[in-house]
Amino acid sequence: MQGSQVCSIWLPLDPTPLHSAVEYVAGSHRWQQYEPYHFMDGSPYDDTGLAPLPDIDARREELPIVRWEMEPGDVLAFHCDIVHGAPGHATPSETGMRRREQAGGGGLGRRRALVTRWLGDDARFAVKPGEVAIPTFDTGLRDGERMDGRHFPRVL
Numbered sequence: 001m002q003g004s005q006v007c008s009i010w011l012p013l014d015p016t017p018l019h020s021a022v023e024y025v026a027g028s029h030r031w032q033q034y035e036p037y038h039f040m041d042g043s044p045y046d047d048t049g050l051a052p053l054p055d056i057d058a059r060r061e062e063l064p065i066v067r068w069e070m071e072p073g074d075v076l077a078f079h080c081d082i083v084h085g086a087p088g089h090a091t092p093s094e095t096g097m098r099r100r101e102q103a104g105g106g107g108l109g110r111r112r113a114l115v116t117r118w119l120g121d122d123a124r125f126a127v128k129p130g131e132v133a134i135p136t137f138d139t140g141l142r143d144g145e146r147m148d149g150r151h152f153p154r155v156l
Contacts, residue, residue: 001134001147005120006080012070013112020111021067022076022086025056029079036133037085047130056083080117118155119147 010022035050037043044052056063068076078084117134125141139151148154 001080001117001119001123002126003120003123004079005122007118007120008078008080009114009116009118010076010078011114011116012074013072013114014110015072016070016111016113018067018069020087021069022084023065023067024078025083026064026066028083029081031081031083033081034083039086045131045133049129053083056085086111119152123147 016022033050034053035044035048037053038045056065068074070076123146125139125143125145125147127143137151139147140149141147
């Protein structure tokens with residue numbers, strides 16, 4: 001996708017305590033685009049041609065990082081280009097933008113959520129180099145076309 005009118009909606013299905021909350025760098029949607037990272041293992045996408053993300057954890061004290069404790073049914077709406085991440089199923093002493101390896105597991109609960117993307121009038125399908133996450137199928141769209149049709153229904 002390309003365009004400035006692209007919103008993500010994050011709706012938690014489980015209570016999300018502050019120490020496991022998704023974190024956002026306020027205003028970072030105005031930065032250049034950086035190489036995305038896989039949520040599951042923190043590895044970068046392949047061959048995107050984008051610059052690597054700066055080390056957010058090393059700059060935590062100087063950046064406006066925000067996060068919220070969430071309950072099922074709460075909703076966060078955010079620009080899809082905002083730098084964001086979560087510490088996985090962290091304990092209160094393990095916070096940070098990158099996913100943490102969990103030693104031993106157990107007892108830390110779940111953090112399930114429904115995430116959807118909402119597109120405005122300027123959003124267009126964009127053919128980009130390298131690995132992509134969304135969409136995960138051939139849309140039949142050409143570069144620059146409006147994301148319309150049965151896979152992208154209009155909500156009025």
